[in-house]
Amino acid sequence: MNVLSADELEARLRDIGARRYHRLHPFHHLLHGGKCTKGQIQAWALNRYYYQAQIPIKDASLIARCTDPALRREWRSRLVDHDGESATDGGIARWLALTTALGLDHDYVVSLRGLLPATRFAVDAYVHFVRERTVLEAVASSLTELFSPVIIGERMEGMLRGYDFVTRDTLAYFDKRPPQAQRDSEFALDYVKRQAMTPEGQQAVLAALEFKCDVLWAQLDALYHAYVAPKHVSPGAFIPADQEQS
């Protein structure tokens, strides 16, 4: 293995996104193409809530491992973005506005009782990854945000066009995210390009992004299996009103 130049490393990272980011997943084609039932969208929002809720825990886990105050300060803005300055702002509060607008009970959503187990396993794998791997790998695993402005644009446009029960207000979460994601991912990309100086470190960075793509992909696989086809809902998980029990 040779050391890649910073630009080569970036190109490899972007290639992983082009091949493995969940923008390519069939569930997103349905969601963004106006082909989902309301129940399927509820199931998506309900399960994705757990991902949203764990992101600050993931970020604080990363901060807790940084010996560099500058990196801790930089990463802290992610906590602010997700947890807000009060209970009514921040990304998690906006996600809960989405689940409520979709007709899901707030207490049911935050209880996590309806989650697919596979959602929990995938999201928890992300938190454990950030706690257990190197700080460099932990930072690299955030790099899916490089690709999120595009998918969010597709989602906003597709969902507003495809579903009469979805308004711009419903999707306020996504309105806020692109500039945050761009700022954060530029920082993280610059960090890994500067810090990954060995072939081993660079391979670890690439593997971390693949891992994170898997975390996102597996969540959609589970949604598809439970709510699209063959609609086998795991015992105890959410069953939408418009889905017959199988």
Added chain:
Amino acid sequence: MNVLSADELEARLRDIGARRYHRLHPFHHLLHGGKCTKGQIQAWALNRYYYQAQIPIKDASLIARCTDPALRREWRSRLVDHDGESATDGGIARWLALTTALGLDHDYVVSLRGLLPATRFAVDAYVHFVRERTVLEAVASSLTELFSPVIIGERMEGMLRGYDFVTRDTLAYFDKRPPQAQRDSEFALDYVKRQAMTPEGQQAVLAALEFKCDVLWAQLDALYHAYVAPKHVSPGAFIPADQEQS
């Protein structure tokens, strides 16, 4: 919440098994009913290898947390069962004999390159659970073994009848397991019945068994999604020779 008697607790645990153990999963109906393709059986054995391979790590993680030498001694027999006394005996070696008999390359299997990410996430969730929860919960999470002799009997009979490429020799792993599982699960059941003396402890024991059922169930959900229907294989995971790329 009231304290359950030991017998009530056992009845609740057995009821969880009756409702949520993966014996009920549609993938197992196919597998045991002679309805799987060879490629689907390969995918099952390949992915389940990771579960087998992590079991001693799970068990050592539990032993590492026990302050009671008697419990450590008892649990040590599980390491012997899975890791054997040499490289050619033990449960993992017998599982690899199964994957080889099914036509999978040994090095490919142990490389873990073909795993579905959801397999990894579910199995790792089990290891993390045992490391992070109480020893009582960790012991309780092993109680799916109460139900394994029955499913193994069904599997042996169904696979020998259903597939001409499966022999009793192929399934040597399963020949050995029922008496081990019975001994281990009787010990663990007795342990939780004696140790779970509060309503909270008993609820935690019940939740631990539900969690473990989810771990097993989610692995089959992922296999079904990737290899039965709609046959969406996660990027990078094993694709059987008899499965067209979708």
